[in-house]
Amino acid sequence: MITARDDRRRTFETVPPGVEAQTWWGRAWVAALEERSHDAARLARGLAYAEEGHVDAVTITPGRIVAYVRGSRARPYRTELTVAAFADAEWGDVLEAVAADPAALAGLLEGEVPTSLADTVLPGAGELVPRCSCPDVGRPPCKHAAALCYRAARLLDEDPFVLLLLRGRGERELLAELARRNAAHAARERPDAEPAFPAVPAREALARTGLPPLPAPWRVPDSVGLPPAYPSDASGPDPLALDQLASDAAARALALLRTGDDPLAGLTLWQDAVRLASAHPTAGLTGPARTLYRDLARATGRTTTDLARGAAAWRQGGLAALTVLEEPWDPPAGPFDRARPALLAAGRGPFRPDRNRLSARSRQLRLGREGLWYAYESRSDEEDWWPTGTPSADPVTALRG
Known part of the structure; x- marks a missing residue:
């Protein structure tokens, strides 16, 4: 229902269905406007506009409700209802009254306006002031303002914090202040009571104290232990894969512990x-x-x-x-100029060069960028090279593998 919201501005793109207020505070809100009006026909037209969905998104800020209401013309009218926001001193009295009354606080948290606040937060007759950009210059409210009032009542039904926002405070700051005041009341009522959870005094927690030295680290193990045996289960992971992953993770952890590098x-x-x-x-x-x-x-x-x-x-x-x-890469000529005569002298026959590779029938040598030679084998009638042997800086040694 709410598409945009900060603590002191809420915009409702849609409003709960129906136009008749369901709660006593929603009905009191409507009564405040109806008592101001002496034109039942306007109110009836406003109610019809509300039922027919003529009221667009409703935005509520401290002291003001604003919406565009579509009338008989193509361009909607900017309509607002204003009510005086509380000064800080008035808010102090309201918050203190709620914090001191557990029933009032519980009711507010459950989405109800406490009856103890009825005379304080609900607007009285004449306190709710309608304004509209329509050409109706008669005595307010016009039908557009009446429609907005009926729709706003449904918002108040759903969330009493809308009413408190109109009086100047957002929900988050209200709840934070109520929690602080409620805790202060509880502390005054039980000054010597122990908290119901483990705690230390703030002075003790913030005192500068020396910390004991850290214990000596454990000795690094000499080797990785065996992983647990994983039973074979058709519906579970493959035991071999689990064994390998566990062993690999343990080996990497040991290397990281020893060197600090992975x-x-x-x-x-x-x-x-x-x-x-x-x-x-x-x-x-x-x-x-x-x-x-x-x-x-x-x-x-x-x-x-x-x-x-x-x-x-x-x-x-x-x-x-x-x-x-x-x-593959293109090495300098020097390594090849030394490797080919060495291979011929060792009776390994001529090798043809191609980039970093020397090939002869079923044998091949590849030069790595770090200067080592790597031997490969293939059937003599196809180019299907597979690594073999141990790399060496000497091509003959690498070929002997």
Whole structure:
């Protein structure tokens, strides 16, 4: 119902259905306007306008209710109802009366205007002043102001804080002030009572005191313990995946505890999936391991073959080896000028260069940006290269793998 609201301005795009006030304070509001009018016909027209939905969004601020009311002309009329807002001293009396009366406070919080405030907050005859931009110069209220009054009564029915806003205070500030005053009343009534919750005196809490030294940190464990055994359940997660994630998280936590750095924090989703898959060699995968490869490949949008090749590279040399697998680059000529004669001298035959790669039938060497050579193998009749062996700064050693 409310589309815009701050503590001292509320706008109601729609109003509760019906035009007849339902509460005693809503009816008192309407009576304040009706007692001012001596034209029953205008009031009847205003009631009809309200029933037919001629009143647009209603905005309420301290001392004022404003809305545009559509009449017989195309352009709606700006209509308002004003009532005097309370001064601070008057508000002090109102708040004190409510805070001192538990029944009044409870009624207000439950959405009712306490009867003890009836003579104070409700406008009396002549106190509610209507204004309208229509050409009706007769004695107010005009039919547009009457329509606004009937619609405003339904807002008051729903929320008594609307009436209090008219008198000058918003709901949040009222509730905060009532809570403060109510606590003060309770403290005066039971000055020596202990609070019903654990507490320390404010002076003690704010006193400057020395803090004891922190205890010595626990000794860093030598290794990661075994994770718990996860039972197999058709409706639950895969036990192998849970075991691997638990073991991996524990190993990373131990490394972080020892060094203060997590070297895996910057990995992409694909790189981390390759790292996890590398713990399971592809040859002779068990059923659960095949499931793990399938799920990791699906999550990264790759094939299981891509994942297996990447895992082989990770086992070969970690992230650097995976980068060599996936990112060709153009190195300077010096490493190749030294590598090719060394390979010939070792009886490894001629290698043809292509970017950072040296290839010969079923063997290949790839140069990483850090200066290491990585060996690859393939069937001689196809270009299907797989990482093998251990990287080395010497191409012959890397090829021997």
